[in-house]
Amino acid sequence: MGGDKVLECMVIAALLFWVGGIMVSSILNIISAALSIWEHKERTKYQAELKKLKEDFYAEYNKPLEIRSDAILDNLNRRVLIFADTVAAAIGTPNS
Numbered sequence: 001m002g003g004d005k006v007l008e009c010m011v012i013a014a015l016l017f018w019v020g021g022i023m024v025s026s027i028l029n030i031i032s033a034a035l036s037i038w039e040h041k042e043r044t045k046y047q048a049e050l051k052k053l054k055e056d057f058y059a060e061y062n063k064p065l066e067i068r069s070d071a072i073l074d075n076l077n078r079r080v081l082i083f084a085d086t087v088a089a090a091i092g093t094p095n096s
Helices: 003-020 024-037 043-061 070-092
Strands: none
Touching (some): 024 043, 024 070, 043 070
């Protein structure tokens, strides 16, 4: 799949984030799909970061409401958005 198609997926992911509020799970899945078809040596670096973001997000999100931290979830939401932008920029860079 070409870089344009992958960037299109990333734009859709960003829209889901803003339109749907906490749709982090969907965004993480779209980023994962984009990385799985991106053939570049840097892919594993981004996949490792994605794995860490998923672990952190689901660890906090799955806590009981009484101990779940909205501040941590907000921070993770922002990190996911920044990561999506970073991956989109890396995929869209020539020679990538």
